[in-house]
Amino acid sequence: MNPTAQRPKVIIIGSGFGGLFAARALAKAEVDIRLIGRTTHHLFQPLLYQVATGILSPGEIAPATREVLARQENVQVELGEVTAIDVEAKTVTASTLGVPRTYSYDHLIVAAGAAQSWFGNDQFADFAPGMKSIDDALELRGRIFGAFELAELAAAQGRHAEARAHTTFVVVGAGPTGVEMAGQLAELSRRTLKHDFRHIDPRNATIYLMDAAGAVLGTFDESLQTRTRRAMERLGVKVLLGAKVVDVDARGIEYLDQAGEQHRIEALTKVWAAGVAASPLARQLADQVGLQVDRAGRIPVQPDLTLPGHPDVYVVGDMAALDNLPGVAQVAIQQSRYAARKIRASLGGRPVTEPFSYFDKGNMATISRFRAIAEIGKVKVTGFPAWALWLGVHLVYIIGFKSRITTLLHWVVSFLGRGRSERNITEQQIFGRLAMDRINDLPQRAARNVGWTSSDEA
Amino acid sequence: MNPTAQRPKVIIIGSGFGGLFAARALAKAEVDIRLIGRTTHHLFQPLLYQVATGILSPGEIAPATREVLARQENVQVELGEVTAIDVEAKTVTASTLGVPRTYSYDHLIVAAGAAQSWFGNDQFADFAPGMKSIDDALELRGRIFGAFELAELAAAQGRHAEARAHTTFVVVGAGPTGVEMAGQLAELSRRTLKHDFRHIDPRNATIYLMDAAGAVLGTFDESLQTRTRRAMERLGVKVLLGAKVVDVDARGIEYLDQAGEQHRIEALTKVWAAGVAASPLARQLADQVGLQVDRAGRIPVQPDLTLPGHPDVYVVGDMAALDNLPGVAQVAIQQSRYAARKIRASLGGRPVTEPFSYFDKGNMATISRFRAIAEIGKVKVTGFPAWALWLGVHLVYIIGFKSRITTLLHWVVSFLGRGRSERNITEQQIFGRLAMDRINDLPQRAARNVGWTSSDEA
16 A cells, blocks of 8 residues: 555646546556545536535535545545645645645646636625535525525515515526526426425526526527527526626625616525636646736646646646636546646656647536537537437546446436435524525615515515 | 315424324314424434435435425425424414414424433533434534544554544444444444545444443343344444443543443544433423423323323324333324324314324344344344344335335435445535534643644554
8 A cells, every 4th residue: 555655746636527537547557646635525516506406415426536546546535725836846735624734746737626706706605605516505405495495484474575585596607507507496496396385386486597698508509509598488597698797695686787777686595607716726826937827717728738847737627728628527537638648658658749639529508307408519419319418428427436337326216206305404504504694684784675574565 | 275264273393203294194184284393304313324424315314394295285384493382372483594473273293302412411512413413414424434534634644643533433322323323333434435545444443332321222122232232343343331421522532431430532523322302392381281391301291192281282202201102203103193193083083082002013223234133022033134124114114205216216226235425525514613623622622632743653
């Protein structure tokens, strides 16, 4: 088990698609790998919305990183937050629960990914959580299912305006995550919950999908954009395009429309799926080599994914800016494999002289159960065939799981079954944050008080 | 949907076995039922240890109460904590997020259950969480899997005493929950995690099962007690009997042995499965009718489960003291069905004159995967047959689930498969409570400092 001191040390930062696939691509290399992750799991981020809406459990989309890599003896997995990288000294400093330590490396793969960005309005985060982590998804799950509980109570007591605000959901950001989220909220309210309440009809829930841009799924072909928009509308989702969010509070959201007019939506549950910002490590690296990060905080890497003057430092995935590549799993996976190939080459393998080139396998997004859209090169697929494709591709890339068969069976049950069994709200959420955001917060924000009392009427 | 005003109002407090089975037993009765629950789910408590140790997800053992009762139109489910019962005025006051409301009833079934009890030492709870709720199980899951992460880090840095304390687990209370928990911790460390680490060998984890009494599974037949104790020891669990806990802190636990000598175990993860205390509503009811609650806070009910002078108020399950019946699901289920039968009789059905009598279907406890013990009357079953029986019985009583087939399939996969895929630690746990309990707390408790520094040695 004890690695020999002679083998080159590879440090990988991050346990997302980039970090995990880099480690696996070095499975047979004579190196000692240290993979440092902020969490103990590999998160299959494209399915996070399924946790947030009660279909899958966290374990079904986020296996323990060390379990995935248990049999790969040249890697050790370590829980820690990397606080500093020194590309001159070739060291990485990580910290866990306040205990720091510094490691030296021979090769470094930085794959720390991106976090949600509220575009400089971090105060929105309390009221409109992001969709980037298991914590986010569980928080949203509690808020979403909690909203219906509170709406039922409000309606039973005749507070119909409040009940409506509880059953109004706003998803900000009409990329794949936003579209999937809005679609699931529609299914949840129209189908899953329809028999569960006595004083509200969940089918009357209002779901907004809002984006500052003029289209849904901006990166897709226009025909698919139109089709998705129509499909959303058929599901009962209100699509608001050219809508720029200017304020978010506990009770609602305010936006400017294309004409510059300001509107307010009373909605207690907001989901922020709008922007991402690369890990702050990108800026730290950029500063050391005299580069500037781009608007999304990404570092412009060399064509071989390294930093200028530092062929031993690779930056991959959401942290790297290269050729305008999108922030999707495929880019991170291919880049990490390229970096691993270069490292293997440095150990005496076949030299890699060509720059990284991305092979676009296509893009896809689900719209609802059994419906998706996909574009593979010039080919466009929609409806059920696209959904089947989507399912297949996702299963192939769930590499993270100890037993793919077990996972597949779990999925088949959770996914194709009509159940939405993972809808727990914790007591902490009921008595803690849920209460804080929804009730206690209201008097403090009296300026925003829109006049719900126990006697207001629909 | 709108209930007619004439139908008798039945209020049920609690969504556990008592509350849920009471509601279902009144499915065909011409009554309006209001089931008020502190949480939104029906918790299948006997399987909580499976959530705490990463086998099942919360949704698999705790379906939404309103989903279970969705099709039963005479019941409305309401999230709320009952704060007051007035048996003279025949009203119940509930509160949700600080909004109180009062309902009158014609019949009341109080099934608010019991919470963990630290026998007057509530300060232990932070360091040795109980095993009574989904929150408890998720908290323990984070601590248990987090402990191995921190042990790996400590060992990598040469802090071996700390690593040992991280991989020492103490389960207080050797009833079925404690036995099941200790057995799972043994399996987890001996089997599940054995390939996952590089600096520690999880198989060397130390697991204590501690009880102030002189036997494990005190309520079972002596031959089964001995057998279980031996089985635990074969699994590598250290069984400490006659051990009375006198102090618990962040780093360890102190107990008196039978000779009155005090000992300390350095163990960061403690599980409290020792005592229960009935809902404080029991005392509130007792005060109103001039009764005294017993040591476990339970109210001595009449032979027909009502309060003296209040034939419209039933107290069932863990809150009721009657004939020394144990605090198990079967008692709550049978009592709630009896109460429901009396209520149906009051509506013009066949009168119920006989008092409640408990039909003991037997007791069982699992020891490890594929091994259990059971006693049904004088018949004792052990090993695999008992385990198969245990599985069958639990499946039959998972009534809570929308689709029993889906649940069964999920279970088969999670349970019989070798996976333990539900082992997520949230970031909140990593950066929040886990850190607080483990690191930040330590300097504050300097008196208890047992001298771990980064240079101590095994």
